[in-house]
Amino acid sequence: MSxxxxxxxxxxFAEPLPLQSGAMLxxxxxxxxxxxxxxxxxxxxxxxxxxLNASHHVAGxxxxxxxxxxxxxxxxxxxxxxxxxxxxxxxxxxxxxCFGSTGPxxxxxxxxxxxxxDFPVVTVEDWVNTQARLADKLGIRKFAAVMxxxxxxxxxxxxxxxxxxxxDHCVVVASTPKLSAQNIAFNEVAxxxxxxxxxxxxxxxxxxxxxxxRGLRLARMVGHITxxxxxDMAEKFGRELQRPNGESDDYRFSFDVEFEVESYLRHQxxxxxxxxxxxxxxxxxxxxxxxxxxxxxxxxxxxxxxxVQAKFLVVSFSTDWRFPPNRSREIVQSLxxxxxxxxYAEIDAPHGxxxxxxxxxxxxxxxxxxxxxxxxxxx
Amino acid sequence: xxKRADFAAIANWISSDSQVLDLxxxxxxxxxxxxxxxxxxxxxxxxxxxxVLSCVQKGLNxxxxxxxxxxxxxxxxxxxxxxxxxxxxxxxxxxxILREVVRVGKESIISFPNFGHWSHRLAVxxxxxxxxxxxxxxxxxxxxxxxLTVADFEKLASTLGLKVLDQCILHEGRQVTLMPNLFGxxxxxxxxxx
Numbered sequence: 001m002s003x004x005x006x007x008x009x010x011x012x013f014a015e016p017l018p019l020q021s022g023a024m025l026x027x028x029x030x031x032x033x034x035x036x037x038x039x040x041x042x043x044x045x046x047x048x049x050x051x052l053n054a055s056h057h058v059a060g061x062x063x064x065x066x067x068x069x070x071x072x073x074x075x076x077x078x079x080x081x082x083x084x085x086x087x088x089x090x091x092x093x094x095x096x097x098c099f100g101s102t103g104p105x106x107x108x109x110x111x112x113x114x115x116x117x118d119f120p121v122v123t124v125e126d127w128v129n130t131q132a133r134l135a136d137k138l139g140i141r142k143f144a145a146v147m148x149x150x151x152x153x154x155x156x157x158x159x160x161x162x163x164x165x166x167x168d169h170c171v172v173v174a175s176t177p178k179l180s181a182q183n184i185a186f187n188e189v190a191x192x193x194x195x196x197x198x199x200x201x202x203x204x205x206x207x208x209x210x211x212x213x214r215g216l217r218l219a220r221m222v223g224h225i226t227x228x229x230x231x232d233m234a235e236k237f238g239r240e241l242q243r244p245n246g247e248s249d250d251y252r253f254s255f256d257v258e259f260e261v262e263s264y265l266r267h268q269x270x271x272x273x274x275x276x277x278x279x280x281x282x283x284x285x286x287x288x289x290x291x292x293x294x295x296x297x298x299x300x301x302x303x304x305x306x307x308v309q310a311k312f313l314v315v316s317f318s319t320d321w322r323f324p325p326n327r328s329r330e331i332v333q334s335l336x337x338x339x340x341x342x343x344y345a346e347i348d349a350p351h352g353x354x355x356x357x358x359x360x361x362x363x364x365x366x367x368x369x370x371x372x373x374x375x376x377x378x379x
Numbered sequence: 380x381x382k383r384a385d386f387a388a389i390a391n392w393i394s395s396d397s398q399v400l401d402l403x404x405x406x407x408x409x410x411x412x413x414x415x416x417x418x419x420x421x422x423x424x425x426x427x428x429x430x431v432l433s434c435v436q437k438g439l440n441x442x443x444x445x446x447x448x449x450x451x452x453x454x455x456x457x458x459x460x461x462x463x464x465x466x467x468x469x470x471x472x473x474x475x476i477l478r479e480v481v482r483v484g485k486e487s488i489i490s491f492p493n494f495g496h497w498s499h500r501l502a503v504x505x506x507x508x509x510x511x512x513x514x515x516x517x518x519x520x521x522x523x524x525x526x527l528t529v530a531d532f533e534k535l536a537s538t539l540g541l542k543v544l545d546q547c548i549l550h551e552g553r554q555v556t557l558m559p560n561l562f563g564x565x566x567x568x569x570x571x572x573x
Contacts, residue, residue, distance in 0.1 A: 313435075332442060333452045336422070336457070341440055343441045344441075344443055344444075345428075345431055346444075348428075365432055366435055369436045372436070373436060
């Protein structure tokens with residue numbers, strides 16, 4: 001078995017970054033992980049964009065904790081669908097996130113204190129700009145592919161729009177051209193949970209030595225519901241009661257955890273609240289809300305995608321009700337209308353939105369075939 | 380893979396540099412064949428997972444979709460040629476798909492096995508559903524849900540107001556001009572909206 005060649009770096013960008021909001025960020029760090037080897041003509045680079053709660057740590061065991069396996073390890077690595085024996089894969093922690101790149105937890109050089117509420121709102125387009133600067137630093141003129149699921153897929157799409165000449169292939173999985181009112185509504189509930197936590201302190205909780213854990217827990221719980229399908233939850237939990245062995249299955253007529261699904265959600269919320277930053281949650285859900293490339297083209301996605309040169313692979317999952325197949329079809333429809341190169345697969349999988357992270361032979365074989373074909377055309 | 384008898388005939392009706400949509404493109408064999416013949420810009424549409432995978436392996440543009448649902452993804456007159464190659468007989472909503480095909484394509488090419496071939500008539504005359512090169516399945520495992528003859532298609536085309544630009548009826552890869560509905564096993568029609 002060949003090696004993953006994992007390498008982690010923090011890269012500093014001194015040049016100020018103008019943001020979509022009009023604000024300016026003076027300088028910033030991005031943490032990246034790379035896998036595989038960049039070839040001589042730097043034509044085999046693949047950028048992986050992460051979704052809400054993930055990071056630069058895409059594949060393999062983490063250098064400091066070998067039980068911490070990358071979030072897309074089943075997709076990326078030696079012999080995997082995105083094969084690091086052939087591609088140089090880059091995972092980057094987005095600006096505003098909380099895994100080492102500059103974000104609300106970082107020290108604001110102007111005040112000497114954490115940015116907190118002062119960290120500017122960043123957008124998908126801003127992230128893509130930082131990623132392009134990263135590519136410049138690495139000497140990568142053009143990515144073989146930019147790929148992501150969910151919010152990561154939005155970044156891939158934005159890449160194809162913002163830098164049409166710098167990306168050969170755009171792989172958009174379980175994504176959408178813009179959030180629906182329902183999507184925004186769920187984000188708003190999650191944000192409200194955080195904003196109304198007494199430990200939030202208007203975003204400056206760091207200096208109070210607390211974390212708005214209750215808000216984060218709730219935010220994660222409500223988010224998590226949207227990642228799973230109804231069938232998936234029925235299968236995993238059904239109406240099973242949370243009972244230690246031997247205890248009676250009678251109802252307890254209380255508001256403590258009764259059902260397995262409650263226990264699961266609380267566990268997910270609790271776990272999340274120990275490692276994720278509340279300000280980052282606000283920022284990233286807002287980036288999701290704001291994303292709408294058609295907006296500056298009078299609502300026309302066709303026109304937004306008109307200059308695209310990349311070939312697209314769009315994948316959706318039948319039971320994803322967060323970003324259902326119809327949303328992916330909107331992207332496909334616009335690409336077809338523009339006569340851009342596109343393949344679209346609709347994977348009949350039971351696992352809802354989360355399916356994009358899970359093992360599924362049809363899905364993985366498809367991505368594998370797409371990347372293999374990409375190599376053959378390159379060769 | 381063996382080239383299907385209708386590939387060359389269909390390819391003849393497609394001009395270079397045109398926009399081609401192959402509905403029910405299977406594993407992409409026809410589009411691959413076509414691209415070797417002449418430069419075209421093409422997409423396939425296919426429902427089956429394994430066949431979609433085959434198309435991606437061949438580097439083709441393929442859209443996974445059920446044709447029974449219509450062609451909402453595609454705009455009016457957005458393709459020079461829409462191909463429905465040996466697929467019509469597998470679709471329940473025959474009229475709907477034909478209307479959709481001529482809506483999306485400036486021209487369309489429809490091919491189907493001719494149930495009117497004498498050998499098929501003979502089989503039915505002897506009391507059995509036919510099994511032949513063009514209808515290679517048992518009645519209980521066939522993917523075909525509609526059986527039709529050359530004459531039936533002409534009649535439906537006329538009812539739907541479709542203009543037949545050209546037709547080519549084949550048997551064993553050769554064109555049949557004498558009593559094609561009796562001696563042809565594979566029918567190809569080039570049509571458009573009237």
